[in-house]
Amino acid sequence: MSRIAIVGGHGKIARLLIPLLVDGGHVPVALIRNPDHTAELETAGAEVTLLDIESSDTDDFARAFEGADAVVFAAGGGADGNIERKKTVDLGGSLKSIDGATRAGVSRFVQISAMGVDEPLADDTEDTWVAYVEAKRDADVALRDSSLDWTIVRPGGLTDDPGTGSITLAEKVDRGQIPRADVAALIATVLPDRSTYGKQWEVIGGPTPIPEAIAAAT
Template sequence: MTQIAIVGGHGQVAQALIPRLVAAGHQPVALIRNDSQVSTVEKLGATARRLDIEATDAEGFAAAFEGCDAVVFAAGGGPDGNIERKRTVDLEGSLKSIEAAQSVGIARFVQISAIGVDLTLPEDTEPVWRAYVEAKRDADAALRATSLDWTILRPGGLTDDEPTGLVTVADSASRGEIPRADVAAVVAEVLDTGAGVRRQWDVVGGQTPVAEAVANA
């Protein structure tokens, strides 16, 4: 059994990921902010551990990762328009996760980012969106600079649609939408198979079954 720490363990992608990991024989460890989230992730099959991403330092992250074999960074500052949280969650949360993984000897690290964050933004870009894109861009750059067995997944526009099981996974893909559950399926596939080490992929809806898309990418 592989224990997999999920930073942002109560998020929508994380909640879709947990049952997939359980079905594959892994033990998800959902890192959550408060006690009200415990029952949700435990019902899905995860072990719950408390982690306040913004208030905890890298040493605290390392303690939360105890006994784990891999880390999934699936956290986000949310759609509330708070520019500061794009930095403290999307960027600094990732940086602390990376530092903690390195300090405790966890090599496998999968990060959920966003498509197109390396592109130059127009001058009139809305400030919250700019902050989000820049946070994801810088978090990805920091992860790529490590010697971890990293995989960066950059999904297109996320939807709450039912999963199709059909995706496009590529070094570069045209923008498109994808159900969160299909993103979770891709995360589960790279964790289960070991595919995608030191690769960065765009992930959008497509015509190829997840396992095949990941294997071909």
């Protein structure tokens, strides 16, 4: 049994990941800002720790990670067009999570990013999307440059469709969509898998069962 700290513990993917971790014999620790979400997450089987990504510092993150065996960064600044929150949550939250995990001695780190964030942007790209892409890109760079045992998952367009258990996974894949449930299942599968350390993948829906897709990509 292992303890998995989830930054952004009330996000859509996190809420799908929690029961998978519980079923796998792990203890998910949901790090959340809003205490009103505590009962829901505890009912799903998670422990809850309050942590405001934007107002907390690296020491706060390190304390929140104490006793954890792995960290999943699943937080996002939302789709409300707030450019500043892309910097403070998508990037700042990741940077503080990376440093906090390092200080707490937690070596395993899985980060949910986004497809295509290394690609050049068109001159007419909306400012909000530019901020989002730059935040995700720079967060991935920081994690790759860290000493942690990292895996970066870059899904395509996210949907709320039921999971299929099958994906297309590689360093680069064609544009496409994927159910959040399948992203959660992928994360639950890679967390304990040492062959996924130091791997960065794009992922969309596809025909290959998740364990087979991972085996083919490692």
